Amino acid sequence: MNTAPHEQVNKGFLNSSILARLPSHIDVPTYDRSQLKAGIVHIGVGGFHRSHQAAYLNELLKSPGSEQWGICGVGLLDCNRDLRDILVKQDYLYSLVVRHPNGTIDNKIIGSMIDFIFAPEDKQKVIDKLAHSDTKIVSLSITEGGYHIHPETGEFDFDNDDVRHDIQNPNDPRTAFAYIIAALKKRMVSGLGAFTVQSCDNIQHNGAITRKMITALAERLDPSLSQWIEENVSFPNAMVDRITPVTSKLDIAYVENTFQVIDQWPITCESFSQWVIEDDFCCGRPNWDLVGAQFVSDVTPFEKMKIRLLNAGHSVLGLLGSIYGYETIDETVSDVCFAQYLRAFMDLEVTPLLDDLDGIDLDGYKDTLIERFANPNIKDSLVRICSESSAKLPKFLLSSIFENIDKGRDSSLAILVIAAWCFYSDKALNQAQLAITIQDEMAVELAAYAQKTAEDKLSFLRNRHLFGNLVENSEFTLNYTKAIDSLYSPSSDIREIMNRVLSEKHRIVAEEVS
Known part of the structure; x- marks a missing residue:
């Protein structure tokens, strides 16, 4: 410095x-x-x-x-x-x-x-x-x-x-x-x-x-x-x-x-x-x-809990919040729309994948995460949170997506975040058309894949170095394409998109329960 x-x-x-x-x-x-x-x-x-x-x-x-x-x-x-x-x-x-x-x-x-x-x-x-x-x-x-x-x-x-x-x-x-x-x-x-x-x-x-x-x-x-x-x-x-x-x-x-x-x-x-x-x-x-x-003697369940909830949660807020135009984590999670989306992601797409942890109240842990993210005295910038996403997301977010695919479970909330990463890498602009600062060793490569989205909606996923064979999964690509269409629409509003995806998610969960 x-x-x-x-x-x-x-x-x-x-x-x-x-x-x-x-x-x-x-x-x-x-x-x-x-x-x-x-x-x-x-x-x-x-x-x-x-x-x-x-x-x-x-x-x-x-x-x-x-x-x-x-x-x-x-x-x-x-x-x-x-x-x-x-x-x-x-x-x-x-x-x-x-x-x-x-x-x-x-x-x-x-x-x-x-x-x-x-x-x-x-x-x-x-x-x-x-x-x-x-x-x-x-x-x-x-x-x-x-x-x-x-x-x-x-x-x-x-x-x-x-x-x-x-x-x-x-x-x-x-x-x-x-x-x-x-x-x-x-x-x-x-x-x-x-x-x-x-x-x-x-x-x-x-x-x-x-x-x-x-x-x-x-x-x-x-x-x-x-x-x-x-x-x-x-x-x-x-x-x-x-x-x-x-x-x-x-x-x-x-x-x-x-x-x-x-x-x-x-x-x-x-x-x-x-x-x-x-x-x-x-x-x-x-x-x-x-x-x-x-x-x-075994850290595994604690690691998985933290990485899949806190670190992935940061990326959810970071990418979606950046596109909306927010600058810090506390500002983003103080928006009820983002807080509800994050909590649904944690409850519905991550928690079912976690192991039992003696002495850990998962609901209490998630409550504490929201409180920590909302701390107005910690101005954690979204630029920092999104930095080196190419190294973070495979471990924090994609790991849950792959596991949910293996279990036959829906990952539409996380999929919107991946689509947002594509839009973020492609445009480097928020909804107000203001520049987003991107810090990533793979920024040029990510942009090259993302910028072909207009002609090939799955272009971003074709970076197998990051996404493996996800592009070959029909259910994933169906949800991903819907998310891309919404984000790239001339009248797109990230909050409206999040609410729509969240509403559809609750419908899917209700059908699974019934």
């Missing part, structure tokens, strides 16, 4: 020396940061990591006995340069503004990060840090696209340009997995033993997927290393949850006024936080359960 310099007389930049001068209502680290060791190296220090894993550790470090669990962040991309510069200037401290739905705000300074390595300037330094004996866990929040999963096959995508580079140049890695493999090889050769690789991304079976992708790449690079990884490295599955919008200028101004300090990259998040972790760590772990996390 590029931020203009502040011209201030009394306020200094956030750093260790200023902590004692902060207002008393600011929750600051009470532990000695100079005594921390970086037992965790985290790749992908985005807003979510700083509101979630790092925040849990910040609370844990307040109690003696966890000093070995400090964090060293790693930025793999050139775009991480500004973050590195800011964190170094701030002694790796940052502000966390936790906003409750009722307007209450918790103001914190997070101190669990103690170092940050910028890979483009020194790749070997990253590998050495990962391979260091202090490193017990290598954690990841690299977004869905960083796992290089081929959406059609579910296997590792060896056709990716960065992956091809890593295979040809194993000592000059680009992808997170190539760095991890290089470090594990160094530890294997030295006899040091393995570390745990912990995914913190919104991917169902994220640990198992991480294992599958890393061992596939390692097999291509060094089969003996791949076998060693299979036998020694732990990859715990986990479900993570905390809504964390992109930092805005208003957030920076709030911190400056409230904290009386200048933080160039504070983080704002909701008050709700959840972390369910499979208890499978080969080299020790923090006692995150003492600060609110939950260790379980």
